[in-house]
Amino acid sequence: MSAAAAATFAALGEPNRLRIVELLRDGPRPVNAIVQALGLRQPQVSKHLRVLGESGLVTAEPVHRQRIYRLEPEPFDAIAEWTESFERLWDARLDSLGDLLASLDREPGTDDGHRDPPSPRR
């Protein structure tokens, strides 16, 4: 899940692609509507849409001579789920820091990687 999440984040990390996604949040759009709404050039929009499509964020449906792009829910669900795994941590972080330090400050040199995670549970 992490590898796919990285690809999704990378696709959304480009500002113009993020603008496209946020525009499509208001409803499906043909390419030309995106071009005009965002003031980008048509080839760049097509290229961005391709990247978004390869990440599963959008799909296209051909209608007439146009291709109507729309958002797909799965990647957003994945992001939401991923983010939720962090949201549960913020209330349980007061005093574990001191314990952590003592356990991690080990003898150097011959240390070959043995470490014990301090107390990741709350």
Next chain:
Amino acid sequence: MSAAAAATFAALGEPNRLRIVELLRDGPRPVNAIVQALGLRQPQVSKHLRVLGESGLVTAEPVHRQRIYRLEPEPFDAIAEWTESFERLWDARLDSLGDLLASLDREPGTDDGHRDPPSPRR
């Protein structure tokens, strides 16, 4: 909101940075612990931590000779909020293509009526 979101997504879009973030989810860590846990080289980890810090995803607290890195909640809250603005759209997915397929797999719900399809004509 969007501009900062793009920066956050970009920071998380790098696979090794995402691994670092997911490691820190289990608790704060000094740099060397990240190096050993992920099998990366120390300079690269420091560089990634710098990027993560510039996006506000992590902060460091100096203790002894080490710097303990931890996640910061704000960017995750921002991502969650951003994602929620999309999660409310999926139930309104009745459109021309959907209607064709709907006769096959549509499950009859309690919706006698028909929700307003967002057809943003322009």
Next chain:
DNA sequence: CTCTTATATTCCTGTCAAGGAATACGTGAA
């Protein structure tokens, strides 16, 4: 002060990605 440990920074290099421009492709209309 000197040495060591932990981390950060710099330089270099290769790769990849985004924008611009031009063009190719596909499909409906005449």
Next chain:
DNA sequence: TTCACGTATTCCTTGACAGGAATATAAGAG
């Protein structure tokens, strides 16, 4: 068929970014 429109692809150039290697900085131990 030919034309026009909507969209996709290709080529090119430039800039950003990640990894490797070496080194610099900070601070505690002796």
